[in-house]
Amino acid sequence: MVAALIKAEGLTRIYEMRRGLFGKVTPVRAVDDLSLKVLPGETLGVVGESGSGKSTLGRMLLGIDPAESGTVTFEDKPMPAFGTAEWRALRVRMQLVYQDPLAALDRRLTIATQIREPLDIHNLLTKDERDARVQALMAAVGLRPDQADRYPHELSGGQRQRAVIARALASRPRLIVCDEPVSALDVSIQAQVVNMLRDLQDEFQIAMVFISHDLKVVRNIADRVVVMYLGRIVEEASSDVIFASPRHPYTQALVSSVPVPGQPLKGRMILQGEPPNPASRPSGCAFHPRCPLATDICRTTVPMLRTVGLQRAAACHLVEGANAPIAA
Amino acid sequence: MSQELVELRDLKVAFDGIQVLHGIDLTVGRGEALGLVGESGCGKSVTWLAALGLLPGKATISGSVCIEGHELCGAPRQALETVRGGRIAMIFQDPSSSLNPVIGIGQQITEALTLHRDLRGETARAEALRLLDMVGIPDAPRRFNLFPHEFSGGQCQRLMIAMALAGEPDLLIADEPTTALDATIQAQILDLLIQLRAETGMATVFISHDLGAVSQVCERVCVMYAGRIVEQGSITQLFSNPQHPYTRGLFDAIPRLDGPRTRLVPIPGTVPNPKHLTAGCAFAPRCAHAAAPCDFHRPQLDMLEDGRRLACFNPVLSAGTAPVRQKLVEGV
Structure with a gap:
């Protein structure tokens, strides 16, 4: 068994939300008692609707958002507190890629300067080596050498995302967290960036946490997938089986809602209702108000994440692990 | 009179002398669902913004846009205003920025009803409630005076659709209506568009870069x-x-x-x-x-x-x- 690169145990993040200026403060459990681990070189996909806590989870894994309770262990050492020198030093080994590349780039610095910045900040390599590294990175992400002196506004969306990825890779991290990295791109460009991420990952053996609401992209890039609903993991399995034979009713609805070209909408399971407000979390299983199969136990008891087959787990009272066939 | 509802002939658009639309010929039949696909920057949205005279002044538009034989291109503002919202309604990608944040949603929908169908007072309110019910906003009477920020993204898109339906249009142009929404909500909105078209018989133009979504809603597709x-x-x-x-x-x-x-x-x-x-x-x-x-x-x-x-x-x-x-x- 390979040791996990990053391990989260019992992570909880509570935001305080106030309704109106003098309103009562209500706690919002954005991430609720969540545990997961990522092996070196592995890609973990995180899917769920908006408000399910995907992005908060990504930030907590990197130590940017502090946990109310629970621990993050990176390379067998506990995550240092945000802002400390140890934490900053650790950022060499873990990086973040955001959804909107234009917001993530400084519009007054050239692309090459920004890709070089992590090397300057962390004082890695000699001056000449840095230039060589920047050139190599730009080539690796498919940017032309003459684009080195361009500013972000002179590049297209796909090229900007390439620059952001090159910058994230500059310090040769062991882990990158990608938060919706291709959601803002056209499908043709999206395919270019997804292929590139897969190639870079193979080449540098980077572990990746890939957060997205696009199941098709996640299936293509991730080895293992966790499905989140209101801050909790409801199902976890390898990406080959989870979309082919989803077990949790929520995963089933998610898979069913993906439009397939050439297939009519009829006969699909369309989930009714909106994702509930995390501030007023339903009792029992948080999914029960939208679940077509909900029974009495679902309204009262929170289901735990249980093993329901070979390397797969689901948090649902109605999924039977022992007697159900393991999906092929 | 021709069979077609809307007919675009050799529609050309240039911004500051740079031509972005090179002669689009397109027809939309009565009750038809037409999809328009292509990457960003291919002119999908510009085509319909030009047709409805919604482009800024620096755009030069030539060609012809006819709705049931009436020319829209170069028509006076009054003529356009009876068409916009009344005959042809349009909804956009980002519903929360299309709604007025400081006016209650009920008032925004009744405003459209007053403008296009001259409904006022209780009649307008009753009709607005019927529309809200039709687009699937639960508990509409109680939420009539709420503001847009009190609704989720998917519900805001439903509100936009309700407002677009207020003028009983013959054609609904949906410009990337589901791109900003979650997959589950996207499926709901697509389902709603299909259902509304079946109920009201209005034609739909569905602009999207998502071929999957287009194939659910449309009968005919143009790739740009x-x-x-x-x-x-x-x-x-x-x-x-x-x-x-x-x-x-x-x-x-x-x-x-x-x-x-x-x-x-x-x-x-x-x-x-x-x-x-x-x-x-x-x-x-x-x-x-x-x-x-x-x-x-x-x-x-x-x-x-x-x-x-x-x-x-x-x-x-x-x-x-x-x-x-x-x-x-x-x-x-």
Whole structure:
């Protein structure tokens, strides 16, 4: 068994939300008692609707958002507190890629300067080596050498995302967290960036946490997938089986809602209702108000994440692990 | 009088002298659902913004836009205003920025009812409630005076649709209505659009870059590239047998949810800058099928035997399809 690169145990993040200026403060459990681990070189996909806590989870894994309770262990050492020198030093080994590349780039610095910045900040390599590294990175992400002196506004969306990825890779991290990295791109460009991420990952053996609401992209890039609903993991399995034979009713609805070209909408399971407000979390299983199969136990008891087959787990009272066939 | 509801003839748009739309010919029949697909910057939205006179003053528009024989292009503002919202309604990608944040949603919908159908007071309120119910806003009477920020993204899009329906339009133009929404909510909105079309019989133009979503809603599809229509046909024709390499590329780029996990097939390069278009086919630099004539001559949008229209010298011919023209077969 390979040791996990990053391990989260019992992570909880509570935001305080106030309704109106003098309103009562209500706690919002954005991430609720969540545990997961990522092996070196592995890609973990995180899917769920908006408000399910995907992005908060990504930030907590990197130590940017502090946990109310629970621990993050990176390379067998506990995550240092945000802002400390140890934490900053650790950022060499873990990086973040955001959804909107234009917001993530400084519009007054050239692309090459920004890709070089992590090397300057962390004082890695000699001056000449840095230039060589920047050139190599730009080539690796498919940017032309003459684009080195361009500013972000002179590049297209796909090229900007390439620059952001090159910058994230500059310090040769062991882990990158990608938060919706291709959601803002056209499908043709999206395919270019997804292929590139897969190639870079193979080449540098980077572990990746890939957060997205696009199941098709996640299936293509991730080895293992966790499905989140209101801050909790409801199902976890390898990406080959989870979309082919989803077990949790929520995963089933998610898979069913993906439009397939050439297939009519009829006969699909369309989930009714909106994702509930995390501030007023339903009792029992948080999914029960939208679940077509909900029974009495679902309204009262929170289901735990249980093993329901070979390397797969689901948090649902109605999924039977022992007697159900393991999906092929 | 023609059968068609809306007819665009040789519609051209230029911004500051740079032409972005190069003569679009398009018809929408009564009750028809038409899809418009292509990457960002291909002119999908500009086509309809131009048709409705919604582009800023620096845009030069030429050509003809007719709704049931009445010319809209160059028509006076009053004439346009009876069409906009009344005959043709449009909804946009980002619903929360299309709604007024400081006015209650009930008032915003009744405003549209007053403008287009001259309904006031209790009648208007009753009709607004009926529309809210129709688009699936639960508990509408109690939420009538709430503000847009108190609704989720999916519900805001439902509110926009309710407002668009207020004028009982003959044509609803939905510009990327589900792009900003979650997959589950997207399925709900697509379902709603299908259902509304069945109930009211209005025509729908669905603008999207998501071929999956388009195929759920539409009967006929136009694929646009760099300000031109490059392929046009029924859903079945285009989806079972896309012939333009660009259409084919759009399909191949979509990751699959079933089957083996293979490497994705992107379209190399990006959409060309409208400033630097060559005399040849605009797609040629990115096209795997490009041959010598593609660089210097622009293919015309021709009608094929099976009724589709195609602008390509070297179409993708799948097995089982008879070659359309003999001279095209070489080099494929």
